[in-house]
Amino acid sequence: MSLPPGFLDELRSRLSIGQVVGRKVIWDSRKSNQARGDLWAPCPFHQEKTASFHVDDRKGYYYCFGCHAKGDAISFVRETENLGFMEAVEVLAREAGMQMPARDPRAQEKADRLGRLREAMEAAVRHFRMQLATGAGAEARDYLARRGLDEATIGRFELGFAPDARRGLFEALGGQGFPPEVLIEAGLAARPDDGGAPYDRFRGRIVFPIRDGQGRAIGLGGRAMRTDARAKYLNSPATPLFDKSRSLYNLAPAREAAGKGRPLIVAEGYMDVIALVRAGFEGAVAPLGTAITEEQLDLLWRMADEPLIALDGDRAGLSAAQRLIDLSLPRLKAGKGLRFVLMPPGKDPDDLLREGGAAAMQKLLDGAMPMVQLLWQRETEGHVFDSPERRAALDARLKGHVDRIADPVLRRHYDDALRELRYQMRRASNALPARRRGLPPPPSAPRPSTQRSLLAAGGSGPVPERLAEAAILSALLMHPSLAAEVEAQLESLEWSDPANAAMGAAILAHQDLSSEALRIRLAELLGAEPLERLDSLDHLAVMPFRRRPEDRESARLAIAGALDRLEAEQGHRMELSEAEEDIAGLATETLTWRLRDAAEARDRAVRAMQEDKTDYEIAENGARIDRREREAMPNWASTHPADEAAARQTPEKLGAPAVRISLPRY
Structure with missing residues (x-):
């Protein structure tokens, strides 16, 4: 067969x-x-x-x-x-998933004819390349030179020129023995509707040969030299050799480059691909005048796990990116995704490379956006979600998109990512003035009894988080070198109060200073008011690291406990926020488990932060005193001999079990 x-x-x-x-x-x-x-x-x-x-x-x-x-x-x-x-x-x-073809007794004849079409395509490529070097191609050469293409690049991509002659190619290839039927079937010539003599399909255009993955010429692309041409770009029609929905420009070289670890970049046009390759981005391809198809997407994923989609930064380019999202969602698999390179408005890769060079393009590639983020941007950009109805509509749209993902594990990760983005949007909304969110205004001034409380100290964010943030900042002010131990956590911390965030960043930047020098530097950068407000908070005054300024270990414990509490508080609030949405839908045991785990984590963090690990000694009269504070008082033993003797008796010697007392810090 x-x-x-x-x-x-x-x-x-x-x-x-x-x-x-x-x-x-x-x-x-x-x-x-x-x-x-x-x-x-x-x-x-x-x-x-x-x-x-x-x-x-x-x-x-x-x-x-x-x-x-x-x-x-x-x-x-x-x-x-x-x-x-x-x-x-x-x-x-x-x-x-392919159907085996039925027996075809003419298969060899068709194979021979296909080979003849390939020969005609290669002859056409050679003909157009020669025409570019003639006097008729002078204008085309000038255009390519203005676009920055040198002879080496023109030769590498085999660019040619089709003169504005009705039968130039037809007669040239006819003289080489190619019959009209072959030229028409290869898409090089067309027959008019009135049945007249065939004519060249490509005329007055710069010609870009299109080759398959094995390097064989299968079609042509042409850019018109005349500004009044009916179509700026023209591709070969569908032929036995060429199916534009299954082909990519620069396929074979890009596949080789991707195999060597180079990024696979999907641009919009021929000139974008050529510009990218010239700048060192050899894994560049382009669809052939249409939106990316399912077949092209599968072809891209065969070459790279995460192709970079770098479409033009105009409305058409963004629309193409959005259509690609809808096409990709049902076909996504674990490890196979897309990232989007958002070009500056009105720019394409060729423009960007001419203006900013390879470094400008590399910067955009490094910041490529995951597809889930672009999906979120599409559904939220330009919208206001100031009512339950609007937020519910957003949730319904996002759920519809996520449900199209066939892979259950990937679907869950997309759902988690979108929940996180919803949470961030809600936090940003909560940071708006109450009047813009439709909420009643806060009281004009705090009561006298709360003048020194955290509630009256200004700032934004939930009180438990601001309380923990204040403890971190106060401990770091007393022992700046501790910042090096928690630098990664502090850099990734989502501060609830912008003022706290500013002070935290300043402490990280000057952690090598002493405590006194750091306070002076912060006063220069932020003013005296933030430091005075932090020093005046009553809940900090009773904490061990404030009562014993020289005790570095108590400051370290306070920072660790506060960081744990911040993580637990933010996680608990996120779960509650998501539960508000989930409870309106299909509540499951998973929701209950998540809320329980979040509440337990929060309670553990609160207990750990509130636990006072100070060692207290019990005097004969039952009084409690911090062992280190007692030992630090040189005259205490001489002025209190009875209590000193009693304090030196261990609880076991007194016939009582050892005693450690835990007091709440604040």
Whole structure:
């Protein structure tokens, strides 16, 4: 049985040879790089202990450096399962979801005709390249020079020029023996509706050859030189060689670059790809004049786990990105995603590279946005969520998008990420003035009895969090060097009060100063008022590190306890906030467990922070005194001999169990 032309190419493009071979071998995790499709294992064709069997998943081939076995997915199935060629093809076709074609007695004839079409395409590429070097191509050469393309780049991408002549290519290739039917079927020429003589499809255009993953010319793209042309860009029509929904510009070189770890960047047009490659971003491709299709998306994921989508920063580019989100959601899998590079408004990669160079582009690539964030931006940008109805509508839209994800684990992670974004939006909303949120205004002034309380000290955020933040700042002011021990936690801390955040950042920046020098520096940076307000808080005055300024360990314990409480408070509040939404829907046991765990974590943090670990001694008269404070008073023993003697008696000597008393700190 003969297979129709292109069937095996399609089969190989749909399959991952890594998955096919992976059923028979165990990959060597030390030598393999799964992300790059670089896989190694002991050879299944001969006995060995070392991993000399190599699979290049991106190119679709395997090779053993020991026994020299080599081939593709079809040959691997044939050799390992002892099958004939057509049997192996049938096995793989079922796995790829492809229908085996019916017997075609004219298959060889079609294969020969397909080969003739490829020859015509290669002849056309050569013809257009020669035309660019003639006098007729002078204007095109000037245009390319203005776009920054040198001769090496023009040669690398095989750019050419189609003169504005009705039958220039048709007659040139006809003279080389290509009949009109071949030129028309290859998409190089067209026959008018009135049945007249065929004419060239590409005229008055710069020509960009389009090649498949094996480097064969399959189509052409043309940019009009005239500003009044009906279409600025023109691609080859659908032919037996060319299907623009399954092709990408610069596919083969980009696949090779992605295999070496270079980023795979999806730009919008030919010139963007060429500019990116010239700037060193060799893994650049472009769809061919249309939005990215399912087939192109699968092709991209075969080359890289997270392609970078760098579409133009105009309305059309953003719309294309949004459409791609809808296309991608049902096809997402663990480890296969998209990141979006948001270009400046009105700019494309070519513009950005000419103005800012490779560094400007690299900066944007480094800040590529995960797809979940762009989805959130699409659903929230330009909207106001100041009522339960509007927030419920947002939740319904987001739930509809998440439900389209087939992978249950990935669906849960998307749901978690969107919940976090909702929580951040709610926090930002709570930071707005009460009048803008539709809430009654706060009292104009605190009562006299609360003048020295935390509530009257100003600032924003929940009181428990501000209370813990104040403890952290006060302890660090007394022992600045402790900031180095918790620097990572402080940098990632979501401060509830902007004033506290400013003071925390200043302390981190000047942690090498002494306590006195730090206070002077903070007063210069922030003014005296924040320090005075912090010093005046009554709940801090009773804390051990304030009563014993030289006690560095008590300050360290206070900071650790406060950080734990902040984490527990914020986690508890987030769970409660999410519960408000979930309880209106389908409440499950999972919701109850989450709330219980959050409440227990919060209670543990509060108890740990409130517990006073001071060692107290019990005098004969029952009075309690801090052992370290007693020992620090030199005249205490001489002025209180009876109590001193009693204090030196351990509880066991007095016939009583050891006593440690825990007092609330505040």
